[in-house]
Amino acid sequence: MSAPILRMEAVERHYESAGQRIRVLGPVDLELARGEFVAIMGPSGAGKSTLLGLAGALDRPDGGAVFLDGQKLWGLRGDELAALRRRKVGYVFQDLNLVEGLTALENTRLPLELDGLARRKADPVALAALERVGLGELAHRFPEELSGGERQRVAIARAFVGPRELLLADEPTGALDSLAGETVMRHLRTACDGGKSALLVTHDARHAAWADRVLHLVDGRFAHDNASVGGR
Amino acid sequence: MGRIAPLGPAADPVGNTGYAYRATPAMSVRHSLLALLAEEPRHGYGLKAQFERSTAGTWPLNVGQVYTTLARLERDGLAEPTDPDGDASGARQSWRITDLGREALGRWFEEPVALDPPARDELAIKVLLAIAADAESVGPILVRQRAAALERMAELTRHKAKADPMRELPWVLVLDALLLKLEAEVRWLDLVAARLAARGQR
Known part of the structure; x- marks a missing residue:
């Protein structure tokens, strides 16, 4: 049995404000298995985005530990941490995910190039990632020539390109209409059914319903209704 | 077409989907x-x-x-x-x-279809009476109901994931309608919780 792709143990985050220590998250425990799709819901200010930043090593916890693919973060050297983050994790935000001057293929190829892969080798890998989200034929379009939903699918393709296994998404469907949002969720579901993992922050119960589990974050803690909704 | 087994006690005994609308x-x-x-x-x-x-x-x-x-x-x-x-x-x-x-x-x-006023809805009645009796006791009711609604939504979404929206349009539209009703319920429950919390902070 391989390690879970993500494990968070008693993770906490505080902020200092006017000399006061304010807890914004935790302590929380969370484990994400390979192939699992977990959605996090909760009111504004509950700590959802903070949790996502800690899960993806964008932010450092004040307490507890985060393990990415079995490796403990923040015990690593800076360059090791950056490499681990780059090789394992992809991010999708509500907007501004793509580089405007690059085509869908070039955007998707970017993480592979940062890995040091030659373009000639990176191109087929990036194209395969685009094909998995149904955008193979639009590979040479620029972001401004794509719809909002298509841009988010490119972002998913890039997040999962090559060996990347964990996608962290913060309201990726927030700016999309119902049908485009559903299409994004369908592709996320398909990717997870194929062995990738995703942690999704959303306000939309219809999108959370595509996940295996829905966790409800209130005042920085998971509510005791952390019911497993999945049957997968 | 919707050819799924009846789901739980709510399933219509004569139906084949378990999603029978309660219409007049x-x-x-x-x-x-x-x-x-x-x-x-x-x-x-x-x-x-x-x-x-x-x-x-x-x-x-x-x-x-x-x-x-x-x-x-x-x-x-x-x-x-x-x-x-x-x-x-x-x-x-x-x-x-x-x-x-x-x-x-x-x-x-x-003619637009007349919708049931929310006050006739069993969930609304239950929550309103619980608030009248003891606002503190409402939390667990909201949490359980929210979890139940989300679980139902996940189940319907699994049916939707398997359906072909081109060939099975009526079935997908039925699932959309049911999902949106449940989503409205979840959002209402969240709003109840938020309003109670805001009142508690005064």
Whole structure:
């Protein structure tokens, strides 16, 4: 049995404000298995985005530990941490995910190039990632020539390109209409059914319903209704 | 089409989807049959089959119900047998819509459907009474109801994931409708929690 792709143990985050220590998250425990799709819901200010930043090593916890693919973060050297983050994790935000001057293929190829892969080798890998989200034929379009939903699918393709296994998404469907949002969720579901993992922050119960589990974050803690909704 | 096993105790014992709408039969079966007759004359059994296809099996009709409704439509001058000398209750009799029937159907499509006022909703009543008794005790009710709604949404979404929106449009539209109703419930529960929290902070 391989390690879970993500494990968070008693993770906490505080902020200092006017000399006061304010807890914004935790302590929380969370484990994400390979192939699992977990959605996090909760009111504004509950700590959802903070949790996502800690899960993806964008932010450092004040307490507890985060393990990415079995490796403990923040015990690593800076360059090791950056490499681990780059090789394992992809991010999708509500907007501004793509580089405007690059085509869908070039955007998707970017993480592979940062890995040091030659373009000639990176191109087929990036194209395969685009094909998995149904955008193979639009590979040479620029972001401004794509719809909002298509841009988010490119972002998913890039997040999962090559060996990347964990996608962290913060309201990726927030700016999309119902049908485009559903299409994004369908592709996320398909990717997870194929062995990738995703942690999704959303306000939309219809999108959370595509996940295996829905966790409800209130005042920085998971509510005791952390019911497993999945049957997968 | 929706061909899934009944799901839990809420499943309609005669239905095949477990997603039967609670509609007022007297209100809608009449108009639904008129709508199908407006396309072309049909036999009783053909009406039953086409109705179930168009509504993705959410509302199973029995043939007896179809004939009873046809008899009432004839009495009210909205439909008539195509062969006036034939046996009106016979399986071979085909039916067509009258001009009066087309007018009635037109009015039905034009009028927005009246929705139940929320105060008649069992969940709303339960939450309102719980708040009246002890606002502190409402939390667990909201949490359980929210979890139940999300679980149901996940189940419906799994059906949607398997459905082909091109070939199974009625079924997907039924799932959309049910999901949106449940989403509204979840959002209302969240709003109740937020309002109670805001009141508690005053």
